Amino acid sequence: MTQADPAPAATPLQDIGPIENVPLRVQVATRLRAAIVSGRLRPGEPLIETALAQQMNVSRAPIREAIQILENDGLVETIAYKGKRVKPLTAREVEEIYSLREAFEVMAVRRIIERGTSVAPLRAQCDAMLAAAKADDLEALVAADEAFHHTLIQIADHELLLASWKNLYLRIHQIMALRNRERPKLQEVAGNHPPIVDALEAKDMDRAVALISAHTRNLNEIDPETIATTP
């Protein structure tokens, strides 16, 4: 039934390939996660276990377990005896995701100042970002932004916070992939980072918190249109 039909929309997953020494469910989860956060599998898209199993040349068990991992990442939802699908993204959810991100970053900022953590790693990320902005390299700029915020959370030295942030950022990734990025706004956003590092270095809690909050809000306003789903 999948042999030679004209491909309903080009299947976005292929065979799992040669042997890696990690459980299959992890490989499957990784592939599916990448497909979702990159927007190749759009919100609302149904995930059929048997179909995925055939496409990836594995049995249904690892597929099921992989989907469950993604479910707890908040990327997939299951309706019993009915189906599983990429979780639709409502405007409200997007709002909530960004506001939670704000809380996480504020927490990181507070810890960094309270504990007198060195901000040198952040300086480095800033430079990379400004270089990308000058070169008008959009991909590099987005990557640098992500690296900056990842570093911010990391130096806060809070494993649970880092894990929660990573999980949340998966969905932010997805949201960004589904939006049309506007260059000028992004350029502007790049300039927000150095003042944050300055405030951190000066241990100016109020200013640092205000700046990181404003920055996060900015990010969500890059293109706040509602995200189309495919149900």
Add this chain to the structure above:
Amino acid sequence: MTQADPAPAATPLQDIGPIENVPLRVQVATRLRAAIVSGRLRPGEPLIETALAQQMNVSRAPIREAIQILENDGLVETIAYKGKRVKPLTAREVEEIYSLREAFEVMAVRRIIERGTSVAPLRAQCDAMLAAAKADDLEALVAADEAFHHTLIQIADHELLLASWKNLYLRIHQIMALRNRERPKLQEVAGNHPPIVDALEAKDMDRAVALISAHTRNLNEIDPETIATTP
């Protein structure tokens, strides 16, 4: 091998019983979760799929899926081809859990004040708590405390925050169950709540945030001894 041995500590799970109309994995996960957060399954305790499957009279598949759910709740950890066990709780982790809780509650407080949410439901919870304190009913007091904080997060009207808080609170539940509760401290803690509601009602952001932060820190100091594991 499990038939009639003198029960190393009495097996905490039995047959799954009659039919409910929810997936088996959910029933299994619910039971296991309850056993873990109540402390009947201590941190470090190994979870053997085949043993659990026999005890509960189901096959291994739902057990595996249930364990995976708990894994993403952060209650269980897996080491491939080696074993699964109740996740050990380090002192650091406990610290991190409480500090993240603090951030969540602060976020809720901010939203409640910013959006002018009615605090009437919190008043009601306060009364129940004070009654329990007066009656010296420890169980009721703990339950009322949990209800208060649950309500606090709920009226913040942020589904993602609520879900994250619930997940985190599972582990807080577990921590509390593993600690020896000291009555006087708890009594004292009960009195902390009304001022918080007062500050919320007065829309005094700084005071409300300070009070909720202090309260959360208090909770973690009820009995901050390290938690024994059983590996």
Add this chain to the structure above:
DNA sequence: AACTTATGGATTGTCGACAACATTCAGATT
């Protein structure tokens, strides 16, 4: 005695088949 190498047991990982359930659509009945 010390070191390397099998070998066995315990546990998770993966598979294919069958059962349960819900939806949908065709057909009969009123």
Add this chain to the structure above:
DNA sequence: AATCTGAATGTTGTCGACAATCCATAAGTT
């Protein structure tokens, strides 16, 4: 024509068996 009935289909839920892997222990060698 409208409505109820029921079978067919598509999907997930559950099961039992087998394979892969790791660890500890014992055997064999130097």
